[in-house]
Amino acid sequence: MARSALLNVMTQAATKAGRSLTRDFGEVQNLQVSMKGPADYVSAADRKAEEIVFQELSRARPEWGFLMEERGAVEGRDPEHRWIVDPLDGTTNFLHGIPQFAVSIALERAGEIVAGVVFNPATDEMYTAERGGGAFSNDRRLRVAARSTLTEALIGCGAPFLGHGDHARFLYEVRNVMGGSSGIRRFGAASLDLVAVAAGRFDGFWERGLKPWDCAAGSIIVREAGGIVTDFAGGKFDHIPGDIACGNELIHKALLAELKRADDAIRMTQTSAA
Ligand code: IPD
Ligand code: CA
Ligand code: CA
Ligand code: CA
Missing domain, CATH: 3.40.190.80 (D-Maltodextrin-Binding Protein; domain 2)
Structure with a gap:
C-alpha cells in the first residue's frame, strides 16, 4: 500500500531516529545518562534521536512548529501545524538493555491530532495512521481485538x-x-x-x-x-x-x-x- 506524502515524511524521520537508537542500544556506558527528576532519565541516545527527527521534519516542512520531550516547544511560522515528538519512548527500558522502546511522532493540525507514527526499531514494526485513512503496521491493516468481556x-x-x-x-x-x-x-x-x-x-x-x-x-x-x-x-x-x-x-x-x-x-x- 502506498503511503501519503505526509506519512512518508514521518516514517522516514522515525526510521532514521530508530537507526540511531539501534546503534546506541547496549552502549549505556557511552550515553551520558542524567536525571531530569526522580527516576526520570535522559541520555545522549534520546537527544541524538530527537535531533534527527527535528532536522528531518524541519527540512520537509520548514514552517511547522514542534513540541518535543527533550527540547520542549519550538514555534513555527505556521500556527496551524505542530509536530509532537517523543524521540525515545521507553528510556528506562532502553538504558536497562530491554528492547521495548519506540520513536513516536504525531502531527497536530488546528489543535487536533491528524496523523501518527510509532516505530519499534527492535522489531522493525512501523505503525501509522492518518485521520480517516485507517491504521497500519508496515502494510498490514490494523483492527482492535474483538473480545467482548x-x-x-x-x-x-x-x-x-x-x-x-x-x-x-x-x-x-x-x-x-x-x-x-x-x-x-x-x-x-x-x-x-x-x-x-x-x-x-x-x-x-x-x-x-x-x-x-x-x-x-x-x-x-x-x-x-x-x-x-x-x-x-x-x-x-x-x-x-x-x-x-x-x-x-x-x-x-x-x-x-x-x-x-x-x-x-x-x-x-x-x-x-x-
Ligand atoms: C515513559 C514511558 C512509560 C510511561 C511513562 C513515560 P519516556 O516515557 O512511556 O511507559 O509509563 O509515564 O514517561 O520517559 O520513556 O519517554
Ligand atoms: Ca522521558
Ligand atoms: Ca515517553
Ligand atoms: Ca522519551
Whole structure:
C-alpha cells in the first residue's frame, strides 16, 4: 500500500531516529545518562534521536512548529501545524538493555491530532495512521481485538514510579482490573502499549498522567484501528492531564467501570479515615 506524502515524511524521520537508537542500544556506558527528576532519565541516545527527527521534519516542512520531550516547544511560522515528538519512548527500558522502546511522532493540525507514527526499531514494526485513512503496521491493516468481556481480556497499563503519580490509587486500579480480567501487563513504553491495542494484542490499556508526546501518535493509531480512546470518565481524551483509557467499545466500557470502582473504593477509605 502506498503511503501519503505526509506519512512518508514521518516514517522516514522515525526510521532514521530508530537507526540511531539501534546503534546506541547496549552502549549505556557511552550515553551520558542524567536525571531530569526522580527516576526520570535522559541520555545522549534520546537527544541524538530527537535531533534527527527535528532536522528531518524541519527540512520537509520548514514552517511547522514542534513540541518535543527533550527540547520542549519550538514555534513555527505556521500556527496551524505542530509536530509532537517523543524521540525515545521507553528510556528506562532502553538504558536497562530491554528492547521495548519506540520513536513516536504525531502531527497536530488546528489543535487536533491528524496523523501518527510509532516505530519499534527492535522489531522493525512501523505503525501509522492518518485521520480517516485507517491504521497500519508496515502494510498490514490494523483492527482492535474483538473480545467482548473483560474476563477474557489482556489489559496493558502504565504504573507510577518513584516520585511520580498516585501510587495508592494505582494499587486499587490494579487490584480491580487484575481481579476482573485475564491478566495485566506493564511493558514500559506507552506508545507501544497503545499500538498493541490497535494491533489487537492488548484488549485495553490505561495510564494516568501521560504527556502529549507519549500518546499523541498512539491514540490516533488506536482510533483508526476502531478503538475508543477517552479519559477515565469516558469524556474526550485530553493531553492534559493525560489520563487515557482505551479498547474496543465493550472492553473500554468494562475497563472504565473497574477504574470507577477503584475510584469509589479509594474515596471510601479517604472518607472513613477523615
Ligand atoms: C515513559 C514511558 C512509560 C510511561 C511513562 C513515560 P519516556 O516515557 O512511556 O511507559 O509509563 O509515564 O514517561 O520517559 O520513556 O519517554
Ligand atoms: Ca522521558
Ligand atoms: Ca515517553
Ligand atoms: Ca522519551
